[in-house]
Amino acid sequence: TEVLSKTMRVVFTTLGAFLFYCLGYMTLPWIAYGIREWRTLLAILSTSAVVYIPLWWFIPESPRWLITQGRVEEAEAIVRDAARKNKVEAPLVIFKESEGTSPSRTYTMLDILKSKNIRCITLMCLLLWMAINIGYFGLSLNTSNLSGDPFMNCFLSATTEVPAYVVSTWLLRKCPRRALLSSFLVIGGGVLLLIQFIPDSLQYVALALEMTGKFGFTMAFSIVYIYTAEIYPTVLRNVGMGMCSSAARIGSITAPYVIYLGTYNKVLPYILMGSLTIASSVVNFFLPETLNRDLPETMEQMQECQG
Numbered sequence: 499t500e501v502l503s504k505t506m507r508v509v510f511t512t513l514g515a516f517l518f519y520c521l522g523y524m525t526l527p528w529i530a531y532g533i534r535e536w537r538t539l540l541a542i543l544s545t546s547a548v549v550y551i552p553l554w555w556f557i558p559e560s561p562r563w564l565i566t567q568g569r570v571e572e573a574e575a576i577v578r579d580a581a582r583k584n585k586v587e588a589p590l591v592i593f594k595e596s597e598g599t600s601p602s603r604t605y606t607m608l609d610i611l612k613s614k615n616i617r618c619i620t621l622m623c624l625l626l627w628m629a630i631n632i633g634y635f636g637l638s639l640n641t642s643n644l645s646g647d648p649f650m651n652c653f654l655s656a657t658t659e660v661p662a663y664v665v666s667t668w669l670l671r672k673c674p675r676r677a678l679l680s681s682f683l684v685i686g687g688g689v690l691l692l693i694q695f696i697p698d699s700l701q702y703v704a705l706a707l708e709m710t711g712k713f714g715f716t717m718a719f720s721i722v723y724i725y726t727a728e729i730y731p732t733v734l735r736n737v738g739m740g741m742c743s744s745a746a747r748i749g750s751i752t753a754p755y756v757i758y759l760g761t762y763n764k765v766l767p768y769i770l771m772g773s774l775t776i777a778s779s780v781v782n783f784f785l786p787e788t789l790n791r792d793l794p795e796t797m798e799q800m801q802e803c804q805g
Contacts, residue, residue: 501560501580507727512667512720520659527652562732562795565593605733607741609797618803620738622781623726624745626679629778630722631749633686633771634715636756637708640767643760644708645701658709662716674789675725679718680779686714687775694765715775728788732795 502510526543533539558580561573574592581588610616641651669678689711696704730738759766786801794800 501558501562501576508670508724509667511724512663512670516720516723517660517663520656520663523656523659524653526656527649530652531649560732562793563736566733566795605737605797607737609734610737610741613797615802616734616797616800619729619785619800620741622785622803623722623729623738623742625781626722626778627726627742627746628749628752629774630683630715630718631746632753632756633690633711633775634719635750635753636767636771637690637712637715639754640708640757640760643757644705646705651705654709655712658713659716662713663720666717666720670721670724674787675721675728676782676785676787679721679725680782682714682717682721683775683779683782686711686718687772687779689714690768690772690775693768725785725788728791728793729786729801730794731797731800732793733797734800 529543530539533542558576559572561576564570564573564576570593577592578588610620638652638655641655642648644651689707693704693707693711696707726742727735727739756767756770759770784803786803788801791801
């Protein structure tokens with residue numbers, strides 16, 4: 499998303515990447531309905547990823563990253579090509595001479611640990627990504643335990659994500675990231691804590707609450723992705739996003755075991771996921787706000803954490 503403007507960065511992430519992910523999610527239960535053997539299903543779904551290989555030759559490198567590496571000529575060529583495709587006349591000088599200096603060093607994961615500010619921000623981001631993924635995948639995997647047809651429940655769970663991505667596109671243009679993310683974390687976590695008080699006779703109420711929680715987690719997931727990318731500077735953005743994605747995978751790996759706790763007590767998964775989500779919404783308030791701010795390029799331009 500570094501090659502996009504502020505507005506297009508939001509639109510691409512929500513209505514581009516995430517919405518098409520949602521369409522694939524909606525298709526999944528009907529593919530699984532026709533292919534009941536899980537090994538065959540997994541093989542077919544994995545094979546479909548081959549179509550992404552040619553994209554290596556079509557997606558350009560990030561000009562921001564190229565500049566930090568001192569490769570200004572390559573960055574300028576990409577920008578001029580983009581201007582030509584958009585029928586815009588590029589200026590004679592795109593980048594200043596100061597931007598063309600060779601990089602003095604290569605940044606690694608150790609640089610995140612050296613700086614107290616970046617270390618604190620990263621720890622909070624790791625907690626956010628892990629908590630959101632535990633809740634998101636926990637609710638996604640729990641659809642088979644709900645009353646009714648499991649394939650239809652999975653489809654309904656995926657359908658709730660469509661309005662979430664549409665609404666998040668509009669809200670991210672106008673609302674502060676920090677308040678927006680915490681609000682939907684409270685909605686997602688609060689709904690999970692309320693489910694335990696719904697009697698078994700009101701199964702449709704419990705189903706509606708669970709879908710509302712899924713809506714909140716979907717909103718939070720789309721927001722935290724953009725928010726995190728806007729926090730980290732260009733020289734550390736790949737490292738920071740990679741660490742957060744790894745934390746998210748830990749959360750998704752943990753989610754099935756959280757749902758398994760329901761065999762001992764059916765409300766235990768909801769209490770655990772809800773409490774963790776509420777706690778992460780409080781942690782989120784200590785992160786810096788990024789609305790209407792330019793993407794930071796260096797570590798010095800990165801904002802300080804709050805408190």
